[in-house]
Amino acid sequence: xxxxxxxxxxxxxxxxxxxxxxxxxxxxxxxxxxxxxxxxxxxxxxxxxxxxxxxxxxxxxxxxxxxxxxxxxxxxxxxxxxxxxxxxxxxxxxxxxxxxxxxxxxxxxxxxx
Amino acid sequence: xxxxxxxxxxxxxxxxxxxxxxxxxxxxxxxxxxxxxxxxxxxxxxxxxxxxxxxxxxxxxxxxxxxxxxxxxxxxxxxxxxxxxxxxxxxxxxxxxxxxxxxxxxxxxxxxxxx
Numbered sequence: 110x111x112x113x114x115x116x117x118x119x120x121x122x123x124x125x126x127x128x129x130x131x132x133x134x135x136x137x138x139x140x141x142x143x144x145x146x147x148x149x150x151x152x153x154x155x156x157x158x159x160x161x162x163x164x165x166x167x168x169x170x171x172x173x174x175x176x177x178x179x180x181x182x183x184x185x186x187x188x189x190x191x192x193x194x195x196x197x198x199x200x201x202x203x204x205x206x207x208x209x210x211x212x213x214x215x216x217x218x219x220x221x222x
Numbered sequence: 223x224x225x226x227x228x229x230x231x232x233x234x235x236x237x238x239x240x241x242x243x244x245x246x247x248x249x250x251x252x253x254x255x256x257x258x259x260x261x262x263x264x265x266x267x268x269x270x271x272x273x274x275x276x277x278x279x280x281x282x283x284x285x286x287x288x289x290x291x292x293x294x295x296x297x298x299x300x301x302x303x304x305x306x307x308x309x310x311x312x313x314x315x316x317x318x319x320x321x322x323x324x325x326x327x328x329x330x331x332x333x334x335x336x337x
Contacts, residue, residue, distance in 0.1 A: 113265070142323055152312065152327040165322035199265055206323045208254055208273075208316055213265035 110136060113202050113214035121220045127188040130217045134181050134202030141183040142211060143175060146197040155198075158183055159206045187219075195221045224249040224315050228328035235303055236336055243298040243331045245287075245313030253315040255296040256325070257287055260310045269311070272296060283307070308335045 114133045122128050134141050142165075143155040154167040158177035175185040181202075187194055197216045203209035225248045235241045247253060254273050258266040270281025277289040287298045296313060313328040 140323055142325075144325070151329045152314075152325075154324045154326070157322050157324060165324050167324070201266075201325075203323060208318065208323065210256075210268060210271060211323060211325065212268070213258070215263075215265045 113200055113212055115198075115200050115214040115217050117217060118215065119218050119220075121222065122190050123222050124190055124192060126190050127186065128190060128219060129184055129186045130198055130200075130219075132183045132185075132200030132202075132214060134183070134200075135212055138202035138204055138212075139181050140203045140206045140209070141177055141181065142201045142203075143183070143185050144199045144201065145169075146199060146216070147193075147195070152199075155185065157206065164206055190221045192221050195219060224253060224317060224321075224326040226313050226315055226326055226328035228311075228313055228331050230331050231329065232332045232334065234334045234336060237305055238302050240301050241299065241303050241307075241333065243311050243313075243333065245296045245298065245328060247294050247296065247313070247315050249294075249315060249317060251320070252318045254318065255287075255289060256314045256316075257281065257285070257296070257298050258312045258314060258327075260312065260330075262309075266312065269298070303333070303335050305335050305337065307333060309333060 140159045142157040157165040177183045199216045200214045201211035203211045227246045256271045257269040272289045314325045
């Protein structure tokens, strides 16, 4: 069974631009969560989706948004990029939101110049 | 709210020596506990998890962890490490009630195995 896939793997943007990252969960998994990893703040929860609905959201500004499609694939969008948004963005999938084990993708490394 | 503390940011150890990576947590409700490993330029891989039952949990690659409720700890151990164990290790918790699937992570421990 294929694992969680994330595209693109690497991305370079400039301040003020916007970016969209994609995550395809493991087949049959319907819950997708997003995390941001930076050297300074570590791993921080962004949001969680299940059945196309956002169930949980972390403490990030409104510039960070996401959505989930009917096939469980998810996208996250960051508008008006800032230098501090440079990070590894990790997607995790699980069968359901019922405290299931989460399986992580390889991440998308975003560099904002 | 939950918090996770990994006191050791770096742990150097010689190959074939034993290692213990420490994890303490704080939570007003019961939690599930996890250890993940991250190799360079990769995502997180689940090593092991404690949901209930026996407090000694065995995971992949020869790792094990012991849940101690009174000390709110979940230390990770391996009796004999290999060069390939060099990676960053993260302890994480999820509350049993509320919080959805939100994992709260510690700051990570970089394990460096030397010859």
